[in-house]
Amino acid sequence: MSSVETIPNNALIAEAAPYCEKGGVFWYSDSTLNVRDVARAMNAVQARFITITTYELPANGGFRLEYHWDLMGHLLGFTFPLAANTIESIYDLCEAADWIEREVHEEYRIDFTGREYEPLLLREGGVCGVNLQKEVVQ
Amino acid sequence: MSYEIPMGPYHPGLEEPYKLNMICEGETVKDARLHIGFNFRGIEHLAETRNYIQVIALMERVCGICSFIHTLTLCQAMEKLTGLTPPPRARYIRVIMGELERLHSHVLWAGIAAKLMGFKTMFMTCFEIREKVMDVLQAISGNRVNYAMNRIGGVNRDIEDPQSILAMVEALEKEMTRTIIPIFTTSKTATSRCAGIGVLTTEKARSLGVVGPVARASGLGQDLRKEAPYAAYGEMDFSVPVVPDGDVRARLLVRALEIMESCKILRQALAKLPPGEIAPPGDGSKFSFTGGTATARVEAPRGEVMYSVSWKEGARMPSRVHVRTPTYVNMPSVRFMVQGARLADVPLIQAAVDPCYSCTDR
Numbered sequence: 001m002s003s004v005e006t007i008p009n010n011a012l013i014a015e016a017a018p019y020c021e022k023g024g025v026f027w028y029s030d031s032t033l034n035v036r037d038v039a040r041a042m043n044a045v046q047a048r049f050i051t052i053t054t055y056e057l058p059a060n061g062g063f064r065l066e067y068h069w070d071l072m073g074h075l076l077g078f079t080f081p082l083a084a085n086t087i088e089s090i091y092d093l094c095e096a097a098d099w100i101e102r103e104v105h106e107e108y109r110i111d112f113t114g115r116e117y118e119p120l121l122l123r124e125g126g127v128c129g130v131n132l133q134k135e136v137v138q
Numbered sequence: 139m140s141y142e143i144p145m146g147p148y149h150p151g152l153e154e155p156y157k158l159n160m161i162c163e164g165e166t167v168k169d170a171r172l173h174i175g176f177n178f179r180g181i182e183h184l185a186e187t188r189n190y191i192q193v194i195a196l197m198e199r200v201c202g203i204c205s206f207i208h209t210l211t212l213c214q215a216m217e218k219l220t221g222l223t224p225p226p227r228a229r230y231i232r233v234i235m236g237e238l239e240r241l242h243s244h245v246l247w248a249g250i251a252a253k254l255m256g257f258k259t260m261f262m263t264c265f266e267i268r269e270k271v272m273d274v275l276q277a278i279s280g281n282r283v284n285y286a287m288n289r290i291g292g293v294n295r296d297i298e299d300p301q302s303i304l305a306m307v308e309a310l311e312k313e314m315t316r317t318i319i320p321i322f323t324t325s326k327t328a329t330s331r332c333a334g335i336g337v338l339t340t341e342k343a344r345s346l347g348v349v350g351p352v353a354r355a356s357g358l359g360q361d362l363r364k365e366a367p368y369a370a371y372g373e374m375d376f377s378v379p380v381v382p383d384g385d386v387r388a389r390l391l392v393r394a395l396e397i398m399e400s401c402k403i404l405r406q407a408l409a410k411l412p413p414g415e416i417a418p419p420g421d422g423s424k425f426s427f428t429g430g431t432a433t434a435r436v437e438a439p440r441g442e443v444m445y446s447v448s449w450k451e452g453a454r455m456p457s458r459v460h461v462r463t464p465t466y467v468n469m470p471s472v473r474f475m476v477q478g479a480r481l482a483d484v485p486l487i488q489a490a491v492d493p494c495y496s497c498t499d500r
């Protein structure tokens with residue numbers, strides 16, 4: 001995590017070895033990253049949380065979550081493959097992630113552990129995972 | 139004794155369907171819970187069933203006011219996967235359309251805010267000016283909404299007579315300088331209803347990740363047109379208005395100042411509109427996509443819009459389109475803005491965010 005924690009300005013983002021610019025995003029390519037460590041590191045440099053994008057992998061391969069933060073106009077990206085449908089919540093570290101986590105939970109039945117869910121954001125009284133998940137597991 | 143007052147999903151104080159459950163003591167709001175999704179449309183899922191031409195028309199329907207911005211962001215993401223770069227003239231036309239849409243959005247918001255303040259004359263004045271902005275948009279695109287201007291690698295329609303559009307913009311600027319700006323910035327009616335209410339502190343704004351005029355009215359100077367310029371914004375000279383107060387008046391001031399900056403950008407873009415093509419050669423019906431994911435961000439009138447687009451090599455349809463709209467991140471801040479507010483101020487406070495539920499329930 002040392003490389004993420006020491007991003008102090010724009011120039012270092014481009015120079016930092018683990019980052020790779022692709023499709024308009026500076027991707028941090030370390031498969032051992034923990035999402036909560038990333039959130040703490042982003043808080044430390046006052047990066048702005050943007051969103052989580054969910055990709056359903058083919059052949060029931062689970063999901064891939066992409067977390068994005070903005071740091072002085074640079075779009076940073078962190079990828080987390082999910083073998084099971086769970087990942088640790090960052091809501092307590094990053095208030096801005098609340099609605100995004102709830103939306104992903106409701107659309108894909110992905111469970112963000114360590115947080116409580118309020119009543120459904122998108123579907124009052126409905127079932128999770130019916131909006132975007134192709135094969136609904138009841 | 140505390141009691142709960144529901145506001146919405148269908149309420150005269152709300153322009154669109156969402157629900158605010160407020161816990162009140164007397165006339166004071168202690169806390170509130172927000173509920174959205176009453177018109178959830180599943181557009182992201184629908185996008186996976188549309189080809190690269192159809193998906194532009196579909197995403198134009200995410201928002202009625204920011205329809206140009208949504209197709210611009212989508213096209214910029216798709217351009218990264220097709221390797222196409224818009225010609226200079228197209229980039230300038232994108233700036234012109236983007237700023238006209240910002241004018242349209244801010245003047246529309248000013249009218250609605252005036253109505254909620256009980257300032258009906260100002261509401262009518264704003265809507266009269268908004269009509270003139272829409273006349274300009276219609277003169278360029280042929281449409282009042284859903285302009286169908288963007289395509290992969292450029293734009294669909296040219297601005298053949300920039301001087302006539304410039305004359306319309308100058309007339310608009312004159313009217314705004316004479317009416318909207320002085321009334322909203324100096325009138326006691328506006329100030330007494332807006333000053334000190336619905337405060338969002340800089341720290342809270344940063345923590346919630348709010349965007350656009352809501353962030354700039356809480357002292358955060360973020361604007362993608364400056365921080366990560368797209369289209370031809372890197373060649374424009376303009377300022378980003380920032381007000382630190384965080385109340386409804388600050389949001390009013392930021393938007394009023396942004397109207398003036400938009401006029402400044404429009405004058406520059408129309409004066410410097412470069413000659414040349416507006417799109418790559420060909421009829422624009424065949425594109426070859428490389429496999430992978432691309433992301434684009436644009437500063438919409440309400441703040442940052444982000445599209446992530448995923449494509450399989452050579453496919454005609456996207457395998458995923460994710461949209462993060464500005465209202466989706468700005469709305470949770472309403473809960474904190476209304477805490478401690480008078481019940482009667484809530485409609486104006488929530489309107490000061492300039493919420494768009496069409497975007498939120500995409």
